[in-house]
Amino acid sequence: MLLAALITAMAVLATPLQQVRPRLFYGLLLATNLGLMGSFLARNALLFVLAYELILIPTTLLVAIWGGERRAGAAIRFLIYGAVSGIALLSAVLAFGWLNPGGVDFSFAALAHHALPPDQQRILLALVLLAFGLKLPVVPLHGWQPLTYSQAPTPVAMLLSGAVSKLGAYGLLRFGIGFLPDAWSDWSPWIAAIGAVSAIYGALNAIAQLDMRRLVAYSSLGHMGFLLLALAAATPLSLQGVMAQILAHGLIIALLFCLVGLVETKTGTAQIPELSGLLNAQRGLPFTMGLMLLALMAAAGVPGQAGFVAELLVFEGSWVAYPIPTLVCLLSSGFTAVYAVRLFNRVGFGRLDNATANWASTTWMERAPALVLTALVVVGGIWPTLLTGLSETATAPLALRSSDAVTVIASAAPLTSSPLPA
Amino acid sequence: MTLLLLLLIPLLAACGLQLLPVASPWVRRTAQAAALAQLATGLLAWRQPPADLSLSWLPKLGLRLWIWGSMASACRWCCWRR
Numbered sequence: 374m375l376l377a378a379l380i381t382a383m384a385v386l387a388t389p390l391q392q393v394r395p396r397l398f399y400g401l402l403l404a405t406n407l408g409l410m411g412s413f414l415a416r417n418a419l420l421f422v423l424a425y426e427l428i429l430i431p432t433t434l435l436v437a438i439w440g441g442e443r444r445a446g447a448a449i450r451f452l453i454y455g456a457v458s459g460i461a462l463l464s465a466v467l468a469f470g471w472l473n474p475g476g477v478d479f480s481f482a483a484l485a486h487h488a489l490p491p492d493q494q495r496i497l498l499a500l501v502l503l504a505f506g507l508k509l510p511v512v513p514l515h516g517w518q519p520l521t522y523s524q525a526p527t528p529v530a531m532l533l534s535g536a537v538s539k540l541g542a543y544g545l546l547r548f549g550i551g552f553l554p555d556a557w558s559d560w561s562p563w564i565a566a567i568g569a570v571s572a573i574y575g576a577l578n579a580i581a582q583l584d585m586r587r588l589v590a591y592s593s594l595g596h597m598g599f600l601l602l603a604l605a606a607a608t609p610l611s612l613q614g615v616m617a618q619i620l621a622h623g624l625i626i627a628l629l630f631c632l633v634g635l636v637e638t639k640t641g642t643a644q645i646p647e648l649s650g651l652l653n654a655q656r657g658l659p660f661t662m663g664l665m666l667l668a669l670m671a672a673a674g675v676p677g678q679a680g681f682v683a684e685l686l687v688f689e690g691s692w693v694a695y696p697i698p699t700l701v702c703l704l705s706s707g708f709t710a711v712y713a714v715r716l717f718n719r720v721g722f723g724r725l726d727n728a729t730a731n732w733a734s735t736t737w738m739e740r741a742p743a744l745v746l747t748a749l750v751v752v753g754g755i756w757p758t759l760l761t762g763l764s765e766t767a768t769a770p771l772a773l774r775s776s777d778a779v780t781v782i783a784s785a786a787p788l789t790s791s792p793l794p795a
Numbered sequence: 796m797t798l799l800l801l802l803l804i805p806l807l808a809a810c811g812l813q814l815l816p817v818a819s820p821w822v823r824r825t826a827q828a829a830a831l832a833q834l835a836t837g838l839l840a841w842r843q844p845p846a847d848l849s850l851s852w853l854p855k856l857g858l859r860l861w862i863w864g865s866m867a868s869a870c871r872w873c874c875w876r877r
Contacts (some may be wrong), residue, residue, distance in 0.1 A: 374801070374837060375837045375838070375841070376839040376862075377832075377834075378801070378830070378833045378834040379834055379837075381830050381833070381834075382827075382830035382831055382833070382834045384830075385826050385827050385830040386827065386830075388823070388826075389821070392823075394817075394820045395817070395823060396812050396813055396815060396817060396822050399822060399823070399825075399826035400811055400812050400813060401807040401809075401810075402826070403805040403806075403808050403809035403812075403826065403829060403830070404809050406805045406830070406833070407805040407809065410801050410802050410805065410833075411802060414798055414801065414802070645798060701873050736838075737830070
């Protein structure tokens with residue numbers, strides 16, 4: 374909830390002063406925020422669906438009206454994938470309510486209290502996985518993501534990647550592990566495998582990209598694979614890692630899109646082969662590139678930054694349950710360093726083109742959102758309890774129900790109320 | 796109540812923005828103020844239990860509006876047929 378509020382504030386601050394049709398633009402940004410807040414604060418499944426669907430319309434319009442050259446295709450693809458996700462979620466939620474042994478009740482407390490038979494759980498889990506797998510996204514449901522992230526205006530890309538996609542992880546935690554624990558345990562090896570495939574696919578694709586925005590988009594896809602792996606493992610530590618990764622990745626990816634947007638605004642391109650020497654202290658963008666170095670280090674999981682804490686928890690927590698997918702994700706984490714170094718080496722170093730290198734330097738107003746996000750990423754790294762302290766009590770009860778590794782405490786009382794924080 | 800504010804702030808700001816003149820600098824300022832106010836409210840509600848936000852009436856209201864809307868449409872369609 375706080376992450377959504379923070380990313381929205383940074384997205385509004387990162388919007389250019391000369392925004393075309395500003396009333397509609399800001400109105401739609403705030404409407405997206407309203408949907409996000411409604412989803413995170415809802416304690417009723419129908420209200421959750423209502424808010425979840427509310428996000429789709431403003432974000433589609435934001436991409437369709439203010440996006441890049443291929444915005445129409447990106448918006449249509451985003452709309453179709455989003456609509457399928459919404460239909461799957463609505464079907465699942467209606468079935469949840471109607472199949473509830475305690476009578477038709479859509480409140481989270483009632484859904485968590487009454488366990489469904491395993492057969493029904495499997496059908497519902499398929500729908501839940503489809504709905505939130507599209508939102509995260511994970512392979513093979515990621516078709517909308519690279520195009521949408523690369524065509525969306527910078528504030529919208531920040532909001533989509535930093536907050537909206539995290540709704541997928543939250544939904545899987547809430548609906549998948551929380552309400553369908555038996556089916557989740559049955560299918561978790563496959564879910565972990567999908568997570569590992571997403572991680573390695575995203576990292577390898579990121580290495581091959583020539584466009585900075587697409588590189589960041591594929592990087593995000595890889596990190597969503599880590600999230601899915603930790604969710605599949607569902608140990609107390611991995612679920613803490615999920616919450617930490619949601620926060621850390623939300624900050625890091627929003628920061629990366631903010632910085633890529635700044636570079637694109639100043640230089641007029643986000644194509645890696647067309648950029649070089651941006652670290653030049655006189656005529657480059659040294660401040661922006663310095664922050665980008667920090668952001669890339671955080672994405673690669675370098676110690677001292679929020680990304681490290683989250684990835685450590687994810688890998689350590691998942692290793693107990695699924696060692697091979699965890700190894701694959703560790704490998705893809707290594708590839709993250711490869712594309713981070715490759716991007717920074719090509720864009721930051723080298724010789725500036727004298728004919729074109731006459732860009733205006735960034736103003737403090739433009740730097741402000743990136744500075745705030747960088748500060749939070751660093752603070753999250755040196756003060757890890759900021760990321761983990763809040764989630765510890767909230768995620769532990771979920772792990773008790775779903776993790777094979779903790780069957781010793783299977784005698785714990787079933788959940789009677791929703792344990793997740795707002 | 797604090798948590799309800801988290802929803803009311805963006806809703807009111809998004810509606811209020813449409814009443815301002817297009818070229819006014821207040822459009823950006825209002826959006827920034829709303830986003831920052833929501834963040835501040837979120838920080839105030841940091842330790843507040845999520846159950847405090849009771850909006851169970853909203854889906855019911857939505858369903859009722861939908862039913863009433865469908866009935867109104869059906870009535871209009873019948874009148875039009877006559």
